Structure formats: C-alpha cells, structure tokens
Amino acid sequence: MAGGTLTVDLGAVAANYGTLQKAAPKAEVAAVVKANAYGTGMGPVARRLAAAGCRTFFVADAREGATLRKALAKALPEATIYVLNGLFPGAAAHYAAAGLRPVIASRAELAEWAEADAPLPAALHFDTGMNRLGMSEADAALLAQDRALTAGMDIPLIISHLACADEADHPQNLRQLGRFRAILERLRPAFPQAKASLANSGGIWLGPDYHFDMVRPGISLYGGNPFTGRENPFRPVVTARARVLAVREVEAGETAGYAATWTAKGRARIAVLAAGYADGYFRALSSGVRAGNEPESGGSVYIGGGFAPVAGRVSMDMAMVDISHLPDGAVKRGDMAELIGPHMSVDEVGLRAGTLGYEILTALGARYMRRYIENGKEIESESGGKA
Numbered sequence: 001m002a003g004g005t006l007t008v009d010l011g012a013v014a015a016n017y018g019t020l021q022k023a024a025p026k027a028e029v030a031a032v033v034k035a036n037a038y039g040t041g042m043g044p045v046a047r048r049l050a051a052a053g054c055r056t057f058f059v060a061d062a063r064e065g066a067t068l069r070k071a072l073a074k075a076l077p078e079a080t081i082y083v084l085n086g087l088f089p090g091a092a093a094h095y096a097a098a099g100l101r102p103v104i105a106s107r108a109e110l111a112e113w114a115e116a117d118a119p120l121p122a123a124l125h126f127d128t129g130m131n132r133l134g135m136s137e138a139d140a141a142l143l144a145q146d147r148a149l150t151a152g153m154d155i156p157l158i159i160s161h162l163a164c165a166d167e168a169d170h171p172q173n174l175r176q177l178g179r180f181r182a183i184l185e186r187l188r189p190a191f192p193q194a195k196a197s198l199a200n201s202g203g204i205w206l207g208p209d210y211h212f213d214m215v216r217p218g219i220s221l222y223g224g225n226p227f228t229g230r231e232n233p234f235r236p237v238v239t240a241r242a243r244v245l246a247v248r249e250v251e252a253g254e255t256a257g258y259a260a261t262w263t264a265k266g267r268a269r270i271a272v273l274a275a276g277y278a279d280g281y282f283r284a285l286s287s288g289v290r291a292g293n294e295p296e297s298g299g300s301v302y303i304g305g306g307f308a309p310v311a312g313r314v315s316m317d318m319a320m321v322d323i324s325h326l327p328d329g330a331v332k333r334g335d336m337a338e339l340i341g342p343h344m345s346v347d348e349v350g351l352r353a354g355t356l357g358y359e360i361l362t363a364l365g366a367r368y369m370r371r372y373i374e375n376g377k378e379i380e381s382e383s384g385g386k387a
C-alpha cells in the first residue's frame with residue numbers, strides 16, 4: 001500500500017560501527033542516535049548497535065532519551081544515555097526517572113542538577129571554539145577552584161565538540177584540541193575519574209590525539225560521508241524508493257508540474273513518482289534549481305536501468321522524472337525508483353539539493369514503509385518487533 005519504501009541495512013550500521021572501532025582502537029565508541037538515529041529509526045538501530053557492543057548513546061533531548069530507554073529496555077537495560085542539549089529548567093526529575101545523564105553546558109544547569117535529589121551522574125560540556133553549547137575556560141577554572149560547586153556530584157565524562165572536523169587541514173581543529181587539553185588539565189584534580197571525549201565522526205580521522213577516552217560518531221554510522229573532499233569509507237545504510245504512479249507521453253512544447261517550469265523539447269516520456277518534499281525529497285531538487293556549487297541542476301533518480309532527471313517542480317507528494325532516453329517499456333506503473341541508495345548516495349542527493357547528507361537523512365519522511373534488513377533479510381518489522 002505504501003508509495004515509498006525505506007530500507008535500513010542494520011548489517012551496514014554494525015559494519016560501520018566496527019570500522020569506527022578499528023579507527024579508534026583505544027577509545028570507547030559511543031553512538032549518537034539523536035533525531036531518530038538521523039532519520040533511520042532509533043529503536044532498531046540502537047538495538048543493533050547494542051548487539052555490536054555499543055554501551056553509550058547520545059540523544060538530543062530527554063524525550064528522545066526516554067524513547068531510547070524504552071527501546072533498549074530488553075536489549076540493554078544498563079545502557080548509558082547522555083542528553084546533548086543539557087538539562088532543561090525544572091526537568092531534572094524526568095532525567096532521573098528515565099536514567100538519563102544531562103551533558104551540562106552552563107553553571108545554571110550545574111546548580112539545578114546539584115539540587116536534584118540524589119544527583120545522578122552527569123557530563124560536563126566545555127566550549128573550545130564552536131560557540132554553541134558549553135561552559136567557558138573561565139568556568140573550568142572556577143570549578144577547579146571552588147569544589148563546593150560540584151560537591152557530591154558524579155562527573156564521569158567531560159566533552160567538547162569540534163566545529164571543522166570534516167576538514168582535516170582546518171587550523172580550528174588544532175586550536176580546539178589545545179583548548180580542550182588545557183581544560184582537562186585544569187579539571188583533572190577535581191574530577192580524577194572523568195573520561196574525556198572530543199571527536200565526532202570526522203574528528204576520529206584527525207588522528208589518535210583527538211580520540212581521548214570516548215568518540216561520538218553519528219553520520220558515519222548511517223553511511224553518510226563525514227569528510228569534505230575525501231572518499232567515504234563507510235557502507236551505505238539507507239535505500240529510499242518511490243513507486244511509479246503513472247507513465248505519460250508529453251508532446252513537444254508541453255510543460256510539466258507547478259509553475260510550468262519544465263518544457264518538453266520534443267516528444268517526451270515522464271514517470272510520476274510517489275515521493276515529494278513531504279517525504280524529504282526536497283523542493284530544491286526541482287529541475288532548473290541551481291544547487292549551491294553543484295554544476296548539475298536538480299535531482300536524479302535511478303530507474304529502469306538508468307538515471308532519470310527530475311522534470312519540473314517537486315511537489316508535496318509527487319515528483320516527475322524525464323525517462324525519454326530510456327527504452328520504451330523500461331519503466332512501468334508500479335515500478336520502484338531509487339531516490340537514495342547504491343546508485344545515488346545520500347551525499348550526492350544532498351549536494352544536488354544544495355545541502356548535505358545529514359539534512360537529507362534527518363528529513364526522511366514518516367510516510368515511507370520502513371524495513372530493517374541484515375544480509376538482505378528482513379530482521380525487524382516497522383513496529384519494532386522481530387519480523
């Protein structure tokens with residue numbers, strides 16, 4: 001009944017986890033599963049990662065954390081779950097109830113967590129140049145000096161986050177590494193047990209100096225390329241396919257789609273696909289839209305043994321592709337077109353849409369029928385149970 005299918009290869013997720021563990025052999029490899037595991041499905045992905053040996057997970061907020069705790073209730077009840085966006089005002093009891101650890105990014109959060117009954121463990125987040133979340137170097141100095149601020153608190157982890165890890169030669173990387181080391185040194189006497197974590201996916205490839213005790217990859221687990229201008233060593237995870245609703249002949253000079261932006265140069269054939277911007281097939285993939293610095297314009301799908309460019313505007317529930325160059329009969333009503341997959345990487349789709357793989361993955365719509373496979377066999381159904 002579904003217009004589109006989304007296949008998530010859990011075997012590839014596990015293989016990517018293994019690749020990361022090889023790249024950072026001395027560090028614990030945690031998994032960032034925020035935003036529904038980058039759109040792929042938090043429950044099945046986290047359970048597969050748990051089976052692959054992952055013990056620590058990062059989510060964005062406590063709601064995601066509670067969902068993850070439930071999803072792992074049987075597979076890994078003792079999973080350590082950190083909440084990257086920190087402690088929300090008045091929410092400490094909810095974190096405690098679900099056994100979540102806030103990644104504390106301000107002294108206000110720290111004070112609130114300290115006031116909570118029997119404070120549970122929490123991580124400390126320091127800013128080293130991203131200027132997003134995190135306490136300052138001055139805060140670190142204060143915490144080192146005034147032990148009363150953290151009296152009785154259990155701090156197992158201290159983190160910072162890299163701004164330019166996708167570019168190995170960017171001077172910001174070394175600058176942030178130096179600042180993080182200085183902060184750790186300052187805090188060592190106050191928190192002798194605390195582990196340290198700096199690297200996201202890209203950061204792991206900056207070398208062992210960046211690994212510390214724990215690494216926090218996200219995008220690489222899901223097959224996205226964490227690097228700019230460098231080959232992707234990770235296995236693709238997501239295949240998105242959309243059904244062909246109709247194949248139609250279009251006379252020369254006729255237009256297709258909203259705003260009549262595409263015109264048939266000669267007699268043409270068009271396939272109408274059941275995927276649109278509501279499914280995360282971005283409107284920026286319409287034909288004639290220049291996507292950033294990408295010389296090609298618009299999206300392209302793999303169908304009937306070849307590539308077919310988007311024709312006209314992508315609409316909410318549908319997109320049209322030009323199949324005039326494919327053999328007659330190569331594409332029929334009911335066929336499936338590959339939007340993302342082995343022939344069209346999530347990074348290539350991102351480039352064509354003027355964005356990056358991260359945004360394409362996290363925008364994957366809720367309308368797809370989701371299948372979780374390993375070695376080509378379905379292993380988990382949509383409802384989360386075993387197939």
Ligand SMILES: *Cc1c(COP(=O)(O)O)cnc(C)c1O
Nearest residue numbers: 032161200201202216217218219
């Ligand atoms: C999202 C996030 C990560 C994961 O980053 P990737 O580039 O997807 O590997 C790691 N750490 C923090 C703080 C994050 O917000």
